[in-house]
Each structure stands twice: as structure tokens, then as C-alpha cells.
Amino acid sequence: MIPAISVRDVTKVFIEGPNQVPVLHGVDFEVEQGEVVLLMGPSGSGKTTLLSIMGCILRATTGSVKVAGREVANLDERELPAVRLKNIGFIFQGFNLFPTLTVGENVELALDLKGIRGAKAKGESRRLLEQVGLAAKYNSFPSDLSGGQKQRVAIARALSGSPGVILADEPTAALDSHSGRNVMEMMRELAQTHGRGVVVVTHDSRVLEFGDRIVSMEDGRIAEALAEDAA
Amino acid sequence: MPPLAQRNLMHDKVRLAVTLTGIVFAVVLIVVEMGLFLGFTVTTSSIIDKSKVDLWIVSKHTPYIEQGAAFSERKLYQVLATPGVATAEKYIVRFAQWKTPNGAEQSVQVVGFNPYTKIGGPWNVVQGDVEDLKTPDAVMIDQLYANKLGVKNVGEIFEINGRRARVVGFTKGIRAFTTTPYVFTTFKNAQAFGRLEEDQTLFILVKAAPGTDLKKLQQDLQSRLRDVDVLTTSKFSAMTRFYWMFTTGAGVAVLIAALLGLVVGVVVVAQTIYATTMDHIREYGTLKAMGAPNSYIYRVIIIQAGIAAVVGYALAMFVSFFVVRASQSGGAAIYLPLPMAIGIFFLTVLMCTTAAVVSINKVTSLDPAMVFRG
Numbered sequence: 001m002i003p004a005i006s007v008r009d010v011t012k013v014f015i016e017g018p019n020q021v022p023v024l025h026g027v028d029f030e031v032e033q034g035e036v037v038l039l040m041g042p043s044g045s046g047k048t049t050l051l052s053i054m055g056c057i058l059r060a061t062t063g064s065v066k067v068a069g070r071e072v073a074n075l076d077e078r079e080l081p082a083v084r085l086k087n088i089g090f091i092f093q094g095f096n097l098f099p100t101l102t103v104g105e106n107v108e109l110a111l112d113l114k115g116i117r118g119a120k121a122k123g124e125s126r127r128l129l130e131q132v133g134l135a136a137k138y139n140s141f142p143s144d145l146s147g148g149q150k151q152r153v154a155i156a157r158a159l160s161g162s163p164g165v166i167l168a169d170e171p172t173a174a175l176d177s178h179s180g181r182n183v184m185e186m187m188r189e190l191a192q193t194h195g196r197g198v199v200v201v202t203h204d205s206r207v208l209e210f211g212d213r214i215v216s217m218e219d220g221r222i223a224e225a226l227a228e229d230a231a
Numbered sequence: 232m233p234p235l236a237q238r239n240l241m242h243d244k245v246r247l248a249v250t251l252t253g254i255v256f257a258v259v260l261i262v263v264e265m266g267l268f269l270g271f272t273v274t275t276s277s278i279i280d281k282s283k284v285d286l287w288i289v290s291k292h293t294p295y296i297e298q299g300a301a302f303s304e305r306k307l308y309q310v311l312a313t314p315g316v317a318t319a320e321k322y323i324v325r326f327a328q329w330k331t332p333n334g335a336e337q338s339v340q341v342v343g344f345n346p347y348t349k350i351g352g353p354w355n356v357v358q359g360d361v362e363d364l365k366t367p368d369a370v371m372i373d374q375l376y377a378n379k380l381g382v383k384n385v386g387e388i389f390e391i392n393g394r395r396a397r398v399v400g401f402t403k404g405i406r407a408f409t410t411t412p413y414v415f416t417t418f419k420n421a422q423a424f425g426r427l428e429e430d431q432t433l434f435i436l437v438k439a440a441p442g443t444d445l446k447k448l449q450q451d452l453q454s455r456l457r458d459v460d461v462l463t464t465s466k467f468s469a470m471t472r473f474y475w476m477f478t479t480g481a482g483v484a485v486l487i488a489a490l491l492g493l494v495v496g497v498v499v500v501a502q503t504i505y506a507t508t509m510d511h512i513r514e515y516g517t518l519k520a521m522g523a524p525n526s527y528i529y530r531v532i533i534i535q536a537g538i539a540a541v542v543g544y545a546l547a548m549f550v551s552f553f554v555v556r557a558s559q560s561g562g563a564a565i566y567l568p569l570p571m572a573i574g575i576f577f578l579t580v581l582m583c584t585t586a587a588v589v590s591i592n593k594v595t596s597l598d599p600a601m602v603f604r605g
Contacts, residue, residue, distance in 0.1 A: 048603045057520055057599050085522025092602055096517040100238030109233045113523050117232075169603050 002069040004165045004197025005031045005054050010063030010073075012049050012220075023049045024220045026063070031197035033164070036188055036210060039201045041217035047201045048169065050217070054199065055088050055167045056080040068164050085113060089158030093170035095150040097142040103129065103153050104138040110160040128156040132186060148179025155186055166190060168200045172207055184210040236534035239511050246510075247539075250503040254543025255550060257496025258579055262551040264489035265575070266565035268482055270558075273566060275408040275475040276468040278324060278342065282351045285445055287467045288435035291458050295471040296324055297340070297409070299433035306456055307435055313451055315443035320350045321418050321432035325425035326411065330390040331381035338411045339380070341391065343421020351436055353415040359385055359400020364417055369399040375560075376412035377401065391424040406564060408475055437461075493582060501586035504536055508590035512597065519599035528594050532587050540583035544576050 012024040024046050031037050031054075039047050052058040053065060056072055059080070065073040067087050075083065097106050107125040111117070116124055129135045132152040142150055151171055158166055168187065172180035184200075184207045191198040191212075200211070208214060216223045240247060273280075279287065279296055288310065290300035310319040323343035328336050344351040346364040353361065353371055363369055370391070372380060380389070382398050389396045391414065407413055414424075422429065439448050445463065452461040462470070476482025508515070515528050551567060558565040 052600050052603060055520070057603075081519070081522045081524050083522075084520070088522075090520055090602070092517070096513065096602060098235060098238075098514050098517075100242045101233055101235060105233040105235075109235065109518075110521060112232050113518075113521060113527065 001033060003030045003066070004033050004035070004068065005029075005199070006064070006066040007050070007054060007060075008064040008066075010050075010053060010060040010065060012046075012053060012058065013061045022220065024053070024060075027220070027222055029054075029215065029222060031165070031199055033195045033197055034191050035212045036191045036198045036200065038208065038211035038214045039199055039217065040203065040214060041223065045217040045223075046220040047217050049220075051167055051169060051199065051201050054165075055090060056083045086161070087163050087165055089160070089163040089166045091151070091154050091158050091166065091168035091171045093173045095142070095147075095154050095174070097150055097153055097157075099142050102139050102141055103134060103145070106142070106153055107157050107160055110157045114161040116161070124160070125156075128159050129153070131159070132156045146179070147175050148182055151175060151179070151183050152186065155183070155190075159190070162194070164196055166196055166198045168198070170202055170204070171200060172202065172204045177206055180204065180206060232530070235514075236531045237538060239507060239514075239531070240535045240538055243507070243510065246503055246507060250500060250507075250539050251543045251546060253499025253503060254496060254539060254579065254583065255547040257492050257499065257582065258544055258547030258575065259550050259554065260492030260495065261489050261575060261578065262547065262567060263554060263565055264485050264492060265571060266551075266555060266558075266567050267563060268476070268485040268489065269566040269568070269571065270406075270564040271408055271481065271485065272472050272476055274406045274564070276471045277405065278351070278413070279464060279468040279471060281354055282322075282436055282464065283438075284320075284350060284436040284464060285439045286437035286449055286452065287462050287464060288437065288452065288456065288459050289462060289467065290433070291460055293460065295474040296467070297326070297471075299324060301427055301431040301433055302459060304430050304432040304435075306459065307432070309455055310435055310437060310452060313448070313455060315440055315448040315451065317438045317440040317443075318348065318350070319435055319437045320345045320348055322351050322434040322436050323418060323421040323425055323427065323432060325421065325427070325433060327392045327414075327424050327426075329380055329396075329412075329414070330393075332389070333381070335381065337380055339391065339414045340407060340409075340411050341421045341424045342413050342415045343418040343425070344415070346417055350438070353402045353405060353413075355403045355405060357401055357403045361400075363399035364415065366397075366399065368395045368397045368420065369416065370396045370420070371400040371402060371415040372398060372412055373402045373405045375404070375406060380412060392426060394423055396420075396424070404559070404564070493578070496579075496582045497586050500536070500539065500583050501589045504532070504539070504583075504587050505590050505593070507535065508532060508593060512593075513601070515594050516597055516599055516601040519597060520602045525595055529591050532590050532594065533584055536583040536587035537580060540580045543583070544579040547579075548572065 007029040010027045014021045041047050053060050060073050072083050104125050107128055108121045111121040132155050134152055171183055187198050188210050190196050290302050293299055304321050325341050327341045329339040330336050349361055387398050439445055449461050555565045555567045
């Protein structure tokens, strides 16, 4: 089975003025289809940079990055958005919903980017919101929702176009424990029932039970990879 | 596309109001300045354009209508004898001094024409009749200048260059670019008011017979007549317009003011659209992170600019309607014909989309990784 994401010997060096700042040092990392991987580690350990490289937002300085079996490390900056659009769904700590659009329109916007428009987009948007239990909030604005509901809308949006990979950056950080559990249960279900690779960057120890694997990072390296039974 | 652009624009009502005010201000300024330019241009040559003749015979090297120099009216008979000429009339446009009963003096331009053929006569006559000009000393002026000339009613007596002049009627909207009022009268009266010799004229107006080759007639007349230029009406009109609008610098000043309006509009709209873009910069970052190509985000910004342009234009035209209407009773008319209104619409859209370029540059350089930073 082709891994959802495969990272081999990846380094990342940022240029800041005259200085070179190495952030990742030869990272090897793989996410299988149907697997939830929790990426943990202290601030500045390189988790978010690795997530950005896996999400084709940043380019690795050296090494190989494969998304759904396709090498993307050598792609041009202009080619990366298309890879993101087709293969990757993002969930952000601050939800990043569009406050001027309704819940339904937020999902429709993601579908529009993927070329799904009109009645088909409305139908698909409703279906995705049903999947996260928010069909009734279709015409509500994000400001009318709780944090947990906003994150579920973000999940519905990330699922638009059925990407093979979901990358989540601290998805429970802004949520209470109950909402956080709901969100993580949803992530797990997404991985298991749809065969998606899910990577969750988190500091939240409450969500450990939802990971198939926990990968710990430190100083730009994979420090420890632990197998974990999912509850 | 979901209505992201529309909603972003409407989200901050105060900012939207500022944007629209900027556009309205700029567009009204452009309308006023361009309308004045057009109004001035039309006014400078209105006497020529309204003459409804084909050719103007003027003394050699006459640059514009107010500079007509006298020549022998005997040339009229040479003109009438030329094949292809349907009719020809002597014509005068000449400065003179108008004196009110209280002794005040005012420059006027006496326009002398033949009231029997009415060629080159007044139009928009709202009181009296052109026929009334056939009576002795009769003159007709425009209502716009009645106060300036001290005229209250028809029948009042004044002096032009020391000769008796009796007002027999009024026209409406016949402006003079120089603000020196036109005074219509018979050719004979005009000769006297203008202190011309009895056998002199300033112009001869020619109507060609139907089916005549105008260019050939112009050449024939030019070859028959000495010391005069034979000009088509459009050519003489253009020469007069060019003189007043560009040689004097009046038109350039107005055009520069219109350009300033455009610059003010671009700056105001650019500033507000940029501020709106910055308000939503994180959303644009999210769009980029999700994989939206730059062109998608440009479309959102351009749609915002386009909506602002259309709404701003509509409001500006509403305001302009009243400004234009108010100007009709003033000394300087603002013209807003449909083609100019359409042209200004496209100019407004261009102004707003140009203003969006600053925002587009900002979004182009936006790093989608910003979505992972706090």
C-alpha cells in the first residue's frame, strides 16, 4: 500500500538576512493510509515546519517528499498549490473560517476551488456538514457557532473533494475537553472509514488516546516514535 | 464562487462608505472637469456649428471666428456665380461695446445675418421671433446675459457702439466662451454696430447644391477668390476649438484638473481596498494554503474593486445629474452626453481595478505558511 505521505531525509534551512537557520535535520517520516499520527514536541522543535512541508506549503531544502506516491520535493512553487488542492485538507488551530460567509458557503468555497460549483456544490456542502453533524447550521455565520462547532465546519471544509491526507495544526487547542474529544473522534473516524492519512500536530495530552502513533520531535529531529493502541 | 468579495466589501460599512465617497468625489470631479471641457469646446464653435452651411469663406489666415477680418462683400457675387453653390450669405461676428441706460459698458459680439434666409441666425428663441429682427435697430440676446447687459424686457432700448439697439427677443442657452454675449441682428445693423464699411463683410457662408462634390466646390471657390480661405464648416469649427482650448491653455487646465480627479480617485480607492485586503489578509492566506491559485484571490479583489466602481459610479452619476442641471443656468455649462457617461463608467472601472493592483501585489507575496503562525 502506498503511504499517504512519505518524508525521507528532509532538511529545511531558513535564510534570515545573512544567517542560515537550520530547522529540520534529515527527518524520515511516514503516514500510512487509515492512520492517525500525532506529532508532538516542544515549541521550536520543527513540528509546524514539517507539517508545512508535508502540506506542500513549504519546500524542503533537501530530501524527498511524496504525497500519495508522487514526488513533490522537486516541484516548482507554482505547481504546489494544485497538489495541495487535490490531495490535502487542512485544519487550523484558529479554525480560519471566512467570517463573512455562512457555514455552507465556507464549505462551498473549498469545493469551488476544486471546480465543484452550483447545485452540486450545495448538495456536497450539505452532505459534508451532515457528516460532522452541522447540517442545521448551514445558513449560520461562524460567529454564531461555538469553538467546537467551528472546528467541525473546518473539518467539513477540509474533507471537500475527498483529499487523501488531512493535516491538522493544534485542532483542539482552542476547544474545551468535550469538544476536543469530539473533534479527535471525528478525525479518527475519517482515517479509519475513509482510509485517509491524518497528521495532528498537538501539545494536548488529552488527545493521545486517539493516535495510532505518536511521533515526538526535538531540535528538528524525530526524537521518538511510539506505537500506541488506539484506546 | 461564493460571494466572498461582496461580503468582504459589505463587512465594514464605514470603510465601504469611505471607499464610495472617494469614488463619488473622483468621478464627480472628472465629470465636472470633462463636462466643462466639452461644454467650453462646444461653446467656442457653437455659432459655426449651428450655421448649418457647408463652407465658410474667411479672410486669409483667419485662425478662429473671433479674428475675422473684413473683405469686400462683392466676393459674394463671385461665390453665387460658382457652379454647385445653392446659396451664400454675408455674415458678421464682431466685438462691439454695449451701453446700458445708466452708462455702464459691456463688450458684446454682434452677429449679423440675413433674417430672410435665417442662415447663421439664432436658435432656441424663447421670446420674440427671428422675423422681429427685420424691424429697424432690432437685436436679440440670450437670457443668460440679460442681467449682465441690463436687459429686463423686450422693447428696451440700448446703445451698441453709439447706435440705437432695441431688444426684440431672447434666446436660451447660447453661451459665448469668452463670456462676451452674442447679440443677433441683421447683417446691415451689424455692419453699422461693428463700424464696418458698407461694402464689407467678415465671412461668407455657403450652402452647396444637393449632390455637389463639396471638396471640388471648395477647390473651385478657393481658385476663384483672392485673399480669402475657403474652409469647410467642420474645419473652421475645429480651428476655433483648437485655438481656444489649447492655444490659450484653457482646455489644458481643465483636462489637468480632470486628470487630478482621476489620480485622487485611484489613491483613495487604492488606500481603502488595500485596507480591506489587509483586514482579510489571514483569509487570503488560508485560501492560498488550501491551494487557491493567485488568480482566484486576484478575482476576489478585482470583484471588490468592480463592485465599488459600479456602485460608486451610480452614486456619482446621481450627484452629477444635479450638478449638470444646475450648470445650465450658469455661465459655464457642463455637458454630459451619453457617450461621455459611458466612457467615464469604463474609466471608473479602470480606476478601481488599477487601485486594486497594490492589494494584488500584497497578496502575491503572501506566504501561505502564515496560517500556522498564531
